[in-house]
Amino acid sequence: MHTLEQLRDGALQGIRRLTLSCGLTEFPQEIFSLADSLEILDLSGNALTSLPDDLPRLSKLKVIFCSQNNFTKLPEVLGRCESLSMVGFKSNQIMDVPAASLPPKLRWLILTDNCVQQLPDNLGDCAELQKLMLAGNQLVSLPDTLANCHKLELIRLAANQLEQLPEWLFSLPRLTWLAYAGNPLSAQLEAEALNVPLPAIDWQQLAVNELLGEGASGLIYRADLSSAATTTPVAVKLFKGAMTSDGLPLCEMASTIKAGHHPALTQTLGRVAQHPENTDGLVMQLIPSDFANLAGPPSLASCTRDVYAPEQQFSPTVMLNIATAIASAAQHLHQQGMMHGDLYAHNILTTADGDALLSDYGAASFYDTSDAELAALLARIEVRAFGCLLEELVERCDLLNDDAQQQLSALVAACLRQDLMARPTFAEICQRLVELQSQQAIAA
Template identity: 60%
Template structure:
């Protein structure tokens, strides 16, 4: 994090990224002194409500973060920034999004947790749009012009007021990761599954070290103390109340429970009861430390693609074991009426043998279990996510894959990613093909 004093003293000359959070109420004019080099500007966590009309003087600016500020309108000056591709205004008080505020090269737009009721037609006139984060607003519809965004791969519309998914949305050729939980359109989670989950009293848990923290909650190692039984090491996830980029943490909890049991899922032991602060949480299977993440989160440059380590390589046996496991668990989730919404390498834990677990249900949504065109489309949107994952695995196989088997897998990968959504195979077919190899 940089300081205003450094900026004013000219100590930041030549930097490409500026991170400034000092309770600012006005845009510091000295930022323009960095115009020759500045590409990423992060002004999140201030008290800004406007930006200068001549912001376009920052001619190299590609990325702008202004989350957790006091904006009530997306500033129109953004639209004049010719190099700007990524905009993040999460957790403001924005109710107006003028079409003029959308720059021509817009690729990634984050407007999570605001007060937006309508979006401009111009949003669908941005041909490079790839990621669109709109969870936690007041949208009752999406602009039909978005049907022209053939590069749109990820959209988060959870926790809005949508009564239906527009048909054009389910036909977008590149759509891969969709989250819509917490809208009136969503099929409710199976109440029987939620009610039937064991309640584990908070007093029976002894928290130990923290294992990790994500947008939706904190995971800790813990000991579960039960009368007449040995103490059991478990993982405890305590959910935060804030809206995440994917949606509500409580929807994530419901999806974890409804998902049920599968060898490639992290087992849920029960829901936490009687927490002294009323916090919601789950007690889960503790994962062996030999498991690691398959990939890292997408970067600013990769946008919607995971980042893999340079030395990430697999034998054909391990890669196929991963592919079979993830296809199998996706098939299981779809049978329960759940789309994961975030089927990515960074949400997969694996060990050296290729045993794998699909985690992070923050973007999960519920759909009807009946076989209709909408259900088929929702499921096959997720099949495209698997196709991308399969392609990433194929790129990293360094031994044991014959030309014949590679050709079969590459054909399967192409069919999973083809632009005609309903022409893609369902996961039952994908599982059968993978098992036949």
């Protein structure tokens, strides 16, 4: 975090990233003194309503964040910023997205938690667009021209007013991560999931201890669950009410319940009852301390791909253990009529031996399994996400023999095929991985 005093004193000359959050109501003109170096400008958490017409003077600007401000219109001046590729205006009051506001190199657009009812047709002209985050708006449709965005990989559509998914979604050759919960098209299925009977665990039975983690949708605590005869260590997730980048916390709760039981999924034990503030919560099995995140989330530079530790390497056995467990978990979820929506390494917990758990249902979405065509299409989108994961694992795998390398490379290529229905099913993926595990065991 920087200060206006630093900016005015010239102490920030040459910096590439500027972060100012100090109740600004006007764009500080002193920012233009950084035009020779500034690439990332973060003005989130202020009270801005506009940007200056001469913003393009920041000729090296690649990323702008103006979340939690008071914009009602996406500024048209953004469209004249030639180097700008990432635009983030989360949690404003934006209703109007003018055609002129879209920069030519747009790669990543964040309009989460606004009041947008319609997007301009020329969004489909953004050939570099990879991530489109629109959760928490009032969209009833999307421009058909988005079918032209062949690089589009991640779309967040949760908590809008969509009655159906557009057909062109399934023509996008690289669509990998899709979220649409909290729309009329899936409301009935979400309500049914929330009504699935779970054991009610009275708040008085829980001795809540330290905070284990905080996500966009809630807080996770370590706790002790007391019954008549025993005390069991558990995790308790208390959901927030706020919109997240993926969607509504209540939809995540429904997904967590619907996921059911599988050895490679985090397990839900019951639903919190009688919370003193009526907060929704779930009690889950406590994940052992030897589990750790497989990777970190995407960076501004990587955009859609996770970031691994530079030294991260896997043995063939560990790599195949992780891949097989996650493919099986994904297959299980789709059998329940649910796509994870965020099948990424950063949402996978692993041990040194390759035990793996797929977690975080914040982007999960439901569909009717009796609609076989839709089910097959949505599953194949998730297959591409698995293909990206498998590609990352194989790249970091030591000592693979030539035959295994060829088989895994072929499986990755199959998962990443541009034609959705040419990709394998998760059942086929699981079968191939189990066969490779057997071959690896014999070779060892």
